[in-house]
Amino acid sequence: MLVAVFGAKGRMGAEVCRAVSEADGLELVAALDAGEDRTPAASADVVVDFTVPDAVMENLAWCAEHGIHAVVGTTGFTPERLDAVRDLFVGSGANVIVAANFSIGALLMMHWAQEAARHYESVEIIELHHPDKVDAPSGTAATTARRIAAARADAGLGPVPDATTQDAGARGADVDGIRVHGVRLRGLFANQQVIFGNEGEGLTITHNSYTRASYMPGVLAAVRAVASRPGLTVGIEGILGIGS
Ligand SMILES: NC(=O)C1=CN([C@@H]2O[C@H](COP(=O)(O)OP(=O)(O)OC[C@H]3O[C@@H](n4cnc5c(N)ncnc54)[C@H](OP(=O)(O)O)[C@@H]3O)[C@@H](O)[C@H]2O)C=CC1
Numbered sequence: 001m002l003v004a005v006f007g008a009k010g011r012m013g014a015e016v017c018r019a020v021s022e023a024d025g026l027e028l029v030a031a032l033d034a035g036e037d038r039t040p041a042a043s044a045d046v047v048v049d050f051t052v053p054d055a056v057m058e059n060l061a062w063c064a065e066h067g068i069h070a071v072v073g074t075t076g077f078t079p080e081r082l083d084a085v086r087d088l089f090v091g092s093g094a095n096v097i098v099a100a101n102f103s104i105g106a107l108l109m110m111h112w113a114q115e116a117a118r119h120y121e122s123v124e125i126i127e128l129h130h131p132d133k134v135d136a137p138s139g140t141a142a143t144t145a146r147r148i149a150a151a152r153a154d155a156g157l158g159p160v161p162d163a164t165t166q167d168a169g170a171r172g173a174d175v176d177g178i179r180v181h182g183v184r185l186r187g188l189f190a191n192q193q194v195i196f197g198n199e200g201e202g203l204t205i206t207h208n209s210y211t212r213a214s215y216m217p218g219v220l221a222a223v224r225a226v227a228s229r230p231g232l233t234v235g236i237e238g239i240l241g242i243g244s
């Protein structure tokens, strides 16, 4: 398979270029960054996009126009944005996978957090990242919060208890009724804690990515799978057999 990488000079893109170059059966045909002509990518079977939330939609429109499959790790995807991606690829002959996180541990963390969500009255999320990250909350935290909120609604749980009436901003972001707190700290890479509480007990699910190598098996699995996954696929749980 011929693979092009968008965002190739970035922290993730550079790691993906290395992983693709070393992978059996994959060939890196284009490594492109901001402002570069996309023409060299036109021969690719799959584009991998790790760019920035402001650029990714235009990149995906180009992929759809050229009938090239896309694997997207760039974050900032709301449900509305995902609907727009689905529409872009209709009739294009190409498929697209969008995943806020490609690491096995993060996928298991989200899966188990969704399972736990129905059993706890309280839940909050703390995501901790390097200070060069541009988006907050992280894509992983926003995805986790939405999945927890859906599981709570499904279980008939009401809003999480919170008596706060005076807030100077200390209660974090509200994602579908779930509070998400973002920490940006030099020395950290990517961590997340999902904290559950009931009267008299608590449960914390923690995931740590120590290096960007943690994402590469998932990215390569998505590259290999995208041609056989029609339309838009959100997350790679189905590809890795998580939750099935
Ligand atoms: N799904 C997952 O598992 C993971 C997702 N991410 C996400 O991946 C994204 C990238 O993260 P990271 O690598 O740390 O960020 P970086 O800022 O290091 O890399 C982004 C790169 O994309 C380039 N770029 C900007 N616009 C375009 C464009 N139109 N076409 C091609 N390249 C472009 C940037 O260039 P310039 O700097 O010149 O603008 C930069 O080199 C983020 O959204 C992050 O949250 C990160 C880790 C894992």
Ligand SMILES: O=C(O)C1=N[C@H](C(=O)O)C[C@H](O)C1
Residues within 6 Å of the ligand: 075, 100, 101, 129, 133, 134, 137, 138, 139, 140, 141, 189, 190, 191
């Ligand atoms: O920007 C990052 O570094 C990361 N971004 C993704 C996110 O926003 O969830 C995945 C991981 O947390 C690293």
